[in-house]
Amino acid sequence: MPRVLRDTDIGEILVQADDLQHRVRELGAQISTDYADRDLLLIGVLKGAVFFLADLMREIEVPCEVDFMAVASYGSATESSGVVRILKDLDTPIEGRDVLIVEDIVDSGLTLQYLMRNLGARNPASLEVCALLTKPSRRKVELPIRFTGFEIPDRFAIGYGLDHAERYRNLPYVAALALDEGTGTADPPARESR
Numbered sequence: 001m002p003r004v005l006r007d008t009d010i011g012e013i014l015v016q017a018d019d020l021q022h023r024v025r026e027l028g029a030q031i032s033t034d035y036a037d038r039d040l041l042l043i044g045v046l047k048g049a050v051f052f053l054a055d056l057m058r059e060i061e062v063p064c065e066v067d068f069m070a071v072a073s074y075g076s077a078t079e080s081s082g083v084v085r086i087l088k089d090l091d092t093p094i095e096g097r098d099v100l101i102v103e104d105i106v107d108s109g110l111t112l113q114y115l116m117r118n119l120g121a122r123n124p125a126s127l128e129v130c131a132l133l134t135k136p137s138r139r140k141v142e143l144p145i146r147f148t149g150f151e152i153p154d155r156f157a158i159g160y161g162l163d164h165a166e167r168y169r170n171l172p173y174v175a176a177l178a179l180d181e182g183t184g185t186a187d188p189p190a191r192e193s194r
């Protein structure tokens, strides 16, 4: 039975559930090939990436472990400043390990830039990024993103882990926030809570 969602905040679907599943399977296969015989540690960035990471990890067929970080970016409601505060650090050291950061979405790239610098300073054997979504038109800093799920337009996205004021993470697809439709600009909530 299809789920009935009457919430007027849910706008146009940007990525269907089937397409998410299919792409996650492809990414898992690619990662399994690239990380065969290595010491793979997935680092999920809380909270948004949890949903993607849980699906992705089950498509990875080589030994791997998982750890989490929680960060908050300072900034206005719409722009992240690049100044990031660690709310929860990793449980384990990453020196000598093959680290793959798993992110829900890369917008300006400033949060990820900070994370890469911070984790890079801990001397992992390798440090790469797997992002489910990117908004290339919003990018402020160029970053090497090894694995990308989907490029989406400059719309505020919700669902499959992405929230608007902590809601809608449970949607099985990615949609645009309806309030954002037609304005051509992202209109996200405060950034503090990721």
Ligand code: IMP
Binding pocket: 048, 073, 080, 103, 104, 105, 106, 107, 108, 109, 110, 111, 112, 155, 156, 157, 158, 162, 163, 164, 188, 194
């Ligand atoms: P950045 O530092 O500008 O790249 O922001 C990255 C973070 O902002 C992501 O990890 C998300 O938590 C949040 N974010 C950016 N764009 C969106 C969006 O469209 N929907 C929901 N969260 C977003």
Ligand code: MG
Binding pocket: 048, 162, 163, 193, 194
């Ligand atoms: Mg968020």
